Amino acid sequence: MKKKLQVLSISLALASATSILHAEGNINAGKQKSASCTGCHGDDGNSMVATFPKLAQQHSSYLVKQLQAFKDGTRNNPMMSAIAMTLSDEDMTDVSAYYATQKISENTLPVLESADEDEKPAADKPTDKKDTIQAIIAQGSDLYRNGDLKSEVSACIACHGPFGEGNKPASFPALKSQHADYLIKALTDFKSGSRSNNPENIMHMIAKKMTDAEIKAVSYRISMMK
Numbered sequence: 496m497k498k499k500l501q502v503l504s505i506s507l508a509l510a511s512a513t514s515i516l517h518a519e520g521n522i523n524a525g526k527q528k529s530a531s532c533t534g535c536h537g538d539d540g541n542s543m544v545a546t547f548p549k550l551a552q553q554h555s556s557y558l559v560k561q562l563q564a565f566k567d568g569t570r571n572n573p574m575m576s577a578i579a580m581t582l583s584d585e586d587m588t589d590v591s592a593y594y595a596t597q598k599i600s601e602n603t604l605p606v607l608e609s610a611d612e613d614e615k616p617a618a619d620k621p622t623d624k625k626d627t628i629q630a631i632i633a634q635g636s637d638l639y640r641n642g643d644l645k646s647e648v649s650a651c652i653a654c655h656g657p658f659g660e661g662n663k664p665a666s667f668p669a670l671k672s673q674h675a676d677y678l679i680k681a682l683t684d685f686k687s688g689s690r691s692n693n694p695e696n697i698m699h700m701i702a703k704k705m706t707d708a709e710i711k712a713v714s715y716r717i718s719m720m721k
């Protein structure tokens with residue numbers, strides 16, 4: 496346990512040191528440079544497609560780090576890698592400074608597919624569906640706040656904050672109001688190890704202990720955080 500804590504504090508120190516190295520970006524220049532991003536991430540960083548992440552209100556240091564990772568190949572996504580290749584360091588800091596100042600949009604309650612339901616929905620009981628989604632979100636809320644002692648899943652709140660606001664000095668991303676589908680994809684990629692550019696592989700260590708049902712529940716919960 497002591498060793499684990501030491502590792503964590505070292506990575507926290509490293510994370511804040513790198514974020515200090517980033518120069519402040521130019522918000523107006525960033526807005527102009529974001530023209531090539533709007534097709535997928537929306538006009539103000541609020542994408543309409545649920546597997547394209549919202550960038551609005553995200554910490555600029557985190558955005559810069561991800562853009563660099565797409566560019567140097569440590570984070571893989573065919574669409575984003577091609578785009579990041581065309582960006583200079585200055586472009587990255589400008590565009591990230593712009594998105595950090597935008598406001599993230601709220602999501603509507605996720606709609607359950609019938610496969611999510613334990614039982615067949617009863618047509619005469621229209622409230623069942625709502626109860627089920629509420630139950631899943633409550634389960635996700637518990638995992639977010641308390642983690643899971645038995646399966647040793649860390650509480651998300653420790654790093655991503657009580658409101659999903661993240662941790663700016665440490666470059667821990669904000670999660671609140673992100674699309675549930677993107678969150679599920681991100682956690683599944685961390686779990687499988689296909690996304691592995693995070694310090695000490697923290698998110699892989701956490702996600703590999705999560706079941707698919709837990710990933711879905713916590714993602715639904717986070718998508719409803721405002």
Ligand code: HEC
Nearest residue numbers: 531532534535546547548558561562572574575578590680
């Ligand atoms: C063709 C669609 C497309 C375009 C255009 C595009 N992106 Fe993306 N972007 C994506 C997808 C898809 C992902 C999610 C990748 C994944 O699942 O790992 C992403 C992820 C990102 C991320 C990581 C976000 C996170 O929360 O980790 C950043 C930062 C980003 N894009 C910035 C940009 C910027 C800046 C531009 C314009 C210069 C841009 N993108 C243009 C599709 C696009």
Ligand code: HEC
Nearest residue numbers: 649650651653654667668678681682692693697698701713
């Ligand atoms: C010890 C700190 C820590 C804890 C605890 C933690 N995270 Fe993270 N999380 C991080 C860091 C650091 C990153 C950024 C990884 C990177 O740079 O790619 C991250 C990234 C993420 C992302 C990707 C965000 C994006 O925009 O792509 C998701 C989703 C996420 N965490 C969910 C969770 C959930 C759910 C939990 C709880 C089960 C959790 N995290 C617990 C530190 C933590």
